[in-house]
Amino acid sequence: MNGDLRIDRLRWWHLPAVAAMEIAIFGPEAWSEGLLWSELSAGHDYRAVFDGDAVAGYAGTAYGDAEAWLNNIAVDAAHRRRGVARMLMDDLVARARAGGAKSVFLEVAVDNVPAQRLYDLYGFYGIGVRKHYYQHTGTDAAVMRMDL
Numbered sequence: 001m002n003g004d005l006r007i008d009r010l011r012w013w014h015l016p017a018v019a020a021m022e023i024a025i026f027g028p029e030a031w032s033e034g035l036l037w038s039e040l041s042a043g044h045d046y047r048a049v050f051d052g053d054a055v056a057g058y059a060g061t062a063y064g065d066a067e068a069w070l071n072n073i074a075v076d077a078a079h080r081r082r083g084v085a086r087m088l089m090d091d092l093v094a095r096a097r098a099g100g101a102k103s104v105f106l107e108v109a110v111d112n113v114p115a116q117r118l119y120d121l122y123g124f125y126g127i128g129v130r131k132h133y134y135q136h137t138g139t140d141a142a143v144m145r146m147d148l
Helices: 012-029 033-043 086-096 113-121
Strands: 007-008 045-051 054-063 067-075 101-111 125-130 141-148
Touching: 007 086, 012 033, 012 054, 012 067, 033 045, 045 086, 054 086, 067 086, 086 101, 086 113, 101 113, 113 141
Parallel strands: 067 101
Antiparallel strands: 007 045, 045 054, 054 067, 101 141, 125 141
16 A cells, blocks of 8 residues: 555755645645744654655654654645555654653644544544634644543
């Protein structure tokens, strides 16, 4: 199912492609290349699935004492339905466990049903709602947690 896809660390030179992917997927809520750069500079853990040299998808995680926060996850439209999101999630969960995290948290738009289905498969459950979390659209975010 994954073919020649591989997962590796996201590097600064991948950021133009990731920023373009953000715009294509998230529109006005997209993270800018500068914000993505600041995430890498802060030492947050960003991983990407590559199809050859192309970024097929990526995810970013920040770690606290005993928790991990999935900051973002995105899969390029041309690479969907190939297991990219699952590769990223499997990697995230394994890295969070290895780092001693006891739980993983995330926020997801309440109208993003496909993402919520993916998170349900991994055992995430709702713990709250952040009203009007997404500034440009005013969409609420469901806060979800997964216990490791």
